[in-house]
Amino acid sequence: MAPRRRVLSALAAGASVAYAVCSGIGFAGFHARDSGSLIVSRVGVDYQQRQGPRDADVPYTSSAATGPGAEVVFKKRPFGILRYTPGAGGKGAMVQEVIGKSRYPGDPQGQGFSAGVKGGWVVKSINGQDVLNADFEAIMDMLDDEVADPRFSKSVALALEQKGRKAQPVDAPVTVTFATIPGYVYKGEVLGPDWEPAHR
Secondary structure, eight states, rough: OOOHHHHHHHHHHHHHHHHHHHTEEEETTOOOTTTOOOOOOOOOTTHHHHHHTTTTTTOOOOOGEEEEEEEEEOSSSOOOOEEEEEGGGGOOOOOEOOSSOSTTOOOOGGGGHHOOOOTTEEEEEEEEEEEESSHHHHHHHOOOOOOOOOOGHHHHHHHHHHHOOOOOOOOEEEEEEEETTOOOOOOSSSSTHHHHHHHO
């Protein structure tokens, strides 16, 4: 009787695992697929895996960025822009989150705030090179603007080794020209001084 019970227990356990996988229950190391949120993972050395989309992100087309913006010179990295998102077809780069404070004079992470950079602005050119309709990952590589997170240091190094860069980082100071999309309504979070969403 004991061997039969063991066989039945094993079959039951196998059926439970199969059901969990089919129904989308996530285990450690397994991510359930959500057809509504699938994104291209190979973006700016896996940038989108670290700085993925938010529910409030409004889709856009980079070529529509024909409105006025601003030219900003960033003296050093990082710029104080926490997150960018790609447009339709993985083209272009839009600012989504800007650190809402400059902590001290010359604070590199306060450059975006001090220059008045806003969510919804689209990167038009970098050091004079038109990137409005360039691949998102190439723009991210040129800007090389991301606050380092030690949790991802190994994965970033591995991604760089395996996939390489789409473009080389430009030398600082970095002159970025931004443009706006007429009629585009930005619905992202406006960050306060503590990097948390501020009440608008």
